[in-house]
Amino acid sequence: MLHRILVPIASSDSVGKYVFREALDLAKATGASLRLIHILSLDDKDTPGILSLMNTPESKKRWEEFEKPGLDLLKSFANEAIAAGVSTEYSQSLGSPSRIICETAKTWEADLIVIGRRGISGISELILGSVSSYVTHHAPCSVLVVQSSTSAKSENLKEILLAKPL
Numbered sequence: 001m002l003h004r005i006l007v008p009i010a011s012s013d014s015v016g017k018y019v020f021r022e023a024l025d026l027a028k029a030t031g032a033s034l035r036l037i038h039i040l041s042l043d044d045k046d047t048p049g050i051l052s053l054m055n056t057p058e059s060k061k062r063w064e065e066f067e068k069p070g071l072d073l074l075k076s077f078a079n080e081a082i083a084a085g086v087s088t089e090y091s092q093s094l095g096s097p098s099r100i101i102c103e104t105a106k107t108w109e110a111d112l113i114v115i116g117r118r119g120i121s122g123i124s125e126l127i128l129g130s131v132s133s134y135v136t137h138h139a140p141c142s143v144l145v146v147q148s149s150t151s152a153k154s155e156n157l158k159e160i161l162l163a164k165p166l
Helices: 016-030 057-083 097-108 122-128 131-138 148-162
Strands: 004-008 033-040 088-094 112-116 142-146
Touching: 004 016, 004 097, 016 033, 016 057, 016 112, 016 142, 033 057, 033 097, 057 088, 097 112, 097 131, 112 131, 131 142
Parallel strands: 004 033, 004 112, 033 088, 112 142
Antiparallel strands: none
16 A cells, blocks of 8 residues: 655656656555655756855855746645645755655655656666666665656556556
């Protein structure tokens, strides 16, 4: 039985809304609660430089502008889930997405992680790494990997996951 579903959301990723929808559907069907997380990575090309960590009004404004899109997305998804009757909380962190997802799953005692996949493979995955691959191999709980192009397949997966034995 699912009680806690952890949902990492990538704001720049078009798969994010599909990940959220899958997690929301599972939470509604099982009565589980959701925890939405967004991780700001220092490797992101849009990350303000190290000088913006200084305590000046300009640097503070740059960080607020950097953090705002992720927080806005989390708030929007959380409000939607709460309106659907699903207990939901959210947070945003700075660091390594792969590690933070696994650490959060462990400390929050998640039963399932629903995560998106960018679709990189081969040499690109080897060089860039894959958050979903790392999480799949290091998570302390089950992991459901979602791709937007497999929405029809995911409907069948939901039916299988939620089917009750006869």
